[in-house]
Structures are given as structure tokens and as C-alpha cells.
Amino acid sequence: MSRATMRVPRPAPGELLVAVDACGVCRTDLHVSAGDLPVHRPSVVPGHEVVGHVLELGDGVTRFRPGDRVGVAWLRETCGHCRFCLSGAENLCPGSRYTGWDADGGYADCTTVRADFAYTLPDGYSPAELAPLLCAxxxxxxxxxxxxxxxxxxxxxxxxxxxxxxxxxxxxxxxxxxxxxxxxxxxxxxxxxxxxxxxxxxxxxxxxxxxxxxxxxxxxxxxxxxxxxxxxxxxxxxxxxxxxxxxxxxxxxxxxxxxxxxxVTSNTRTDGRELLAFAAEHRLRVSVTPYPMARAAAALTDLAADRVDGAAVLLP
The missing domain is CATH 3.40.50.720 (NAD(P)-binding Rossmann-like Domain)
Structure with a gap:
């Protein structure tokens, strides 16, 4: 389905609808699109380094407000009650699901994220600079x-x-x-x-x-x-x-x-919060190669051929 014909998703209870302001292009997207990883959802929209702003709140969300800047990362959800989740190793949860693999990601105008898996982002960085922080x-x-x-x-x-x-x-x-x-x-x-x-x-x-x-x-x-x-x-x-x-x-x-x-398997939300807190205290130099969203396929091709300096980032 082309971006022109995709329907805007609706946020489920506990979710945010997020308008995409930037989306990093990760080597994992390349593995998903090339079939190196098993198919979890046919024709899934890739993209799991998403910086955006909240458009709409699903029922029950109180932590965010429309207009807030948020980050959407690879780890989309976990079960919350298995022995791994309860021991602080939610990255090993057998029921874990992933943005851009199990559910449509950020190579689109909008995406959704569970509010408890959305990240608050540090100030002082542009959307293009923030995007690679969310997975890379x-x-x-x-x-x-x-x-x-x-x-x-x-x-x-x-x-x-x-x-x-x-x-x-x-x-x-x-x-x-x-x-x-x-x-x-x-x-x-x-x-x-x-x-x-x-x-x-x-x-x-x-x-x-x-x-x-x-x-x-x-x-x-x-x-x-x-x-x-x-x-x-x-x-x-x-x-x-x-x-x-x-x-x-x-x-x-x-x-x-x-x-x-x-x-190394995925990450925990604690990893994400600690890295973003570090980025708030220490100004990281994020090397970015920007691409328009319409050239996502070219960005993946360039990444596969090692023609990208630093991180490729799609900008709508």
C-alpha cells in the first residue's frame, strides 16, 4: 500500500497517535525488508526510530497531551508479567512485539505507540538528531x-x-x-x-x-x-x-x-531512559544524512552499500 492510500491509524486505549517529524533508517529495517529476519507481519511499514508529536490520545492516557514531542522505539510492548519482565529483563520477554516488524512504524505520516512505551525526549536536539538515538x-x-x-x-x-x-x-x-x-x-x-x-x-x-x-x-x-x-x-x-x-x-x-x-537482544525501557538522560547532560554529535520520506527505498539501498555517513534519517 502506498503512503498516499494509507489510512491514518486510530489510537487504541492506552495508545498515542503520533505525527512523524523524523524517522531514522536502521540496519534492522534493512534486515526486515531483505528477509534476513522472519516475517512477523506481511507488508509491514518499517521504521522504529520515530520522533513526532502527539495528535490524539487513546482512552485512559494521562501522561501526555496533544502536541507533546515523543519518541517511538523498537521495543513496542511486552507482556509485563513473565519472569523476564518481572526481573527487569523485559527485552527477553517471549511475548515482546516490535515497531516496524509486528506493527506499522515510522516510514509514514503517522504511527501509534503505547503511552507507557513512548519516550520523553531531551531538549537541544532537532528531530533529525533525536531519531537515531531511539535505536542506534x-x-x-x-x-x-x-x-x-x-x-x-x-x-x-x-x-x-x-x-x-x-x-x-x-x-x-x-x-x-x-x-x-x-x-x-x-x-x-x-x-x-x-x-x-x-x-x-x-x-x-x-x-x-x-x-x-x-x-x-x-x-x-x-x-x-x-x-x-x-x-x-x-x-x-x-x-x-x-x-x-x-x-x-x-x-x-x-x-x-x-x-x-x-x-545483545533489543533493549529495556530503562536502557532508553538512561541513554536519553545521558544525551540531555552530554551534547552528543549526531552525524545525520537526511532523505525525504519519499526516498526511503534509496536510503535503505545506500545503507546496504555503506554509502551513509553516520545515520540516515527520513524527513517528511
Whole structure:
């Protein structure tokens, strides 16, 4: 269905109807559209980094008012009563549903969101700058937590797109030394400009052993590369929702001496609130490549070909 013929959705009880002011283009959208992820809803409208303003309130909503600026992110809803939800790990809820995968997202004029899953956004950022924070920023923030970077530690960042360039700034603001590994010369320039201590090719050895690393590139072949770059006791967190095949690991070289390999699954709302609070206190430089909403397909194509600097953002 084209945008011209789509009907404006109605907010269900507890939901907000949101007019889209900007929507980030995430690699997960690419995985959904390319079939790398299983189909949850045929012909779903992608987009889960949505900045907008409230048009209408569903029954029972008291937290927001029409006109309020809000953010809509990947995690759309959870059951709220399983053992994962009750223990603070709602990102692992078996009944979780996702914006732009289970329900129509922000590549449209309007979308809906449960009020308790909508984010209040920090001041001082444009809609285009805020949009990437709502997935790239949040997932990178969780990945950094999963990597257990010690205070003042040495972090390796593999891949340097929308999520990585935000995560690196969080680590730098906390006193870390950051080494970036990416095949893109432009991304290496951006990394150094943001304060990285070094920026090399994706398979280069780091100038010093790493205390922690985050793999953002969806390339399983980089897992052993990153593991071998770790200091004893270091942790590698894999941030993507999809990864190409990981080659066989050599236990002695890749994992021995208590190196740890961890995955990252979605995020909790606590992750989102903490990242946005951090962005309110520390002005992040959000590198944005804008596209008109009508060129969403071109934005996805450019993202797949690594032609996007920073984050692609659709603007209506």
C-alpha cells in the first residue's frame, strides 16, 4: 500500500497517535525488508526510530497531551508479567512485539505507540538528531553495558555507523580510550574527529590490548578478530540483531584466559531512559544524512552499500 492510500491509524486505549517529524533508517529495517529476519507481519511499514508529536490520545492516557514531542522505539510492548519482565529483563520477554516488524512504524505520516512505551525526549536536539538515538543510541548503550568496559578502560568498536558513532561518544565521555575498526575511510575520519585514539581497517590489530569490544558490523567473520584483540578477561558484545555465520573459534586463541562473547537482544525501557538522560547532560554529535520520506527505498539501498555517513534519517 502506498503512503498516499494509507489510512491514518486510530489510537487504541492506552495508545498515542503520533505525527512523524523524523524517522531514522536502521540496519534492522534493512534486515526486515531483505528477509534476513522472519516475517512477523506481511507488508509491514518499517521504521522504529520515530520522533513526532502527539495528535490524539487513546482512552485512559494521562501522561501526555496533544502536541507533546515523543519518541517511538523498537521495543513496542511486552507482556509485563513473565519472569523476564518481572526481573527487569523485559527485552527477553517471549511475548515482546516490535515497531516496524509486528506493527506499522515510522516510514509514514503517522504511527501509534503505547503511552507507557513512548519516550520523553531531551531538549537541544532537532528531530533529525533525536531519531537515531531511539535505536542506534539505545542499542549501543546496552551493548556498552554488556561489554562491561571498566572505568578508564580500552574499548574496541568494530564497524562505525549510526550506532557506533554514538556509543563511542558515550564511552569517551566516561573516560575510555576508544579504538575504531572499520572498512570505511570516511568513517575512520569521523571516528578520529570524535576523539578516537586510533582508527584502522576492520581486521587490523589494535595498538594495545582491549578491555572490551563491541561488534556493530553484521559480519560474523569479525568475531574471532575481535576476540583475539581482547586482553585477558575482556568481553566482546555483539550488538546486531542479525549476523552472518561465525567461523569456527579456536578455544586456545579466541576464548581461553576468560575472554567472554555476549549477544545483545533489543533493549529495556530503562536502557532508553538512561541513554536519553545521558544525551540531555552530554551534547552528543549526531552525524545525520537526511532523505525525504519519499526516498526511503534509496536510503535503505545506500545503507546496504555503506554509502551513509553516520545515520540516515527520513524527513517528511
Amino acid at each position: 543510541g539505545i542499542i549501543g548503550y546496552r551493548a556498552l553495558r554488556r561489554a562491561e568496559l571498566p572505568a578508564g578502560g580500552r574499548l574496541g568498536v568494530y564497524g562505525f555507523g549510526a550506532s557506533a558513532h554514538l556509543t563511542a561518544q558515550v564511552a569517551l565521555a566516561r573516560g575510555a580510550t576508544v579504538h575504531v575498526f572499520t572498512r570505511s575511510p570516511r568513517a575512520r575520519e569521523l571516528a578520529l574527529d570524535l576523539g578516537a585514539a586510533s582508527a584502522g581497517d576492520a581486521r587490523d590489530a589494535p595498538p594495545e590490548p582491549l578491555d572490551a569490544a563491541v561488534l556493530f558490523a553484521p559480519a560474523g567473520g569479525l568475531v574471532p578478530v575481535a576476540l583475539r584483540a581482547l586482553e585477558r578477561g575482556g568481553t566482546l558484545a555483539v550488538a546486531g540483531i542479525h549476523l552472518t555465520e561465525i567461523p569456527p573459534l579456536d578455544y586456545d586463541r579466541d576464548l581461553f584466559q576468560e575472554r567472554t562473547l555476549r549477544s
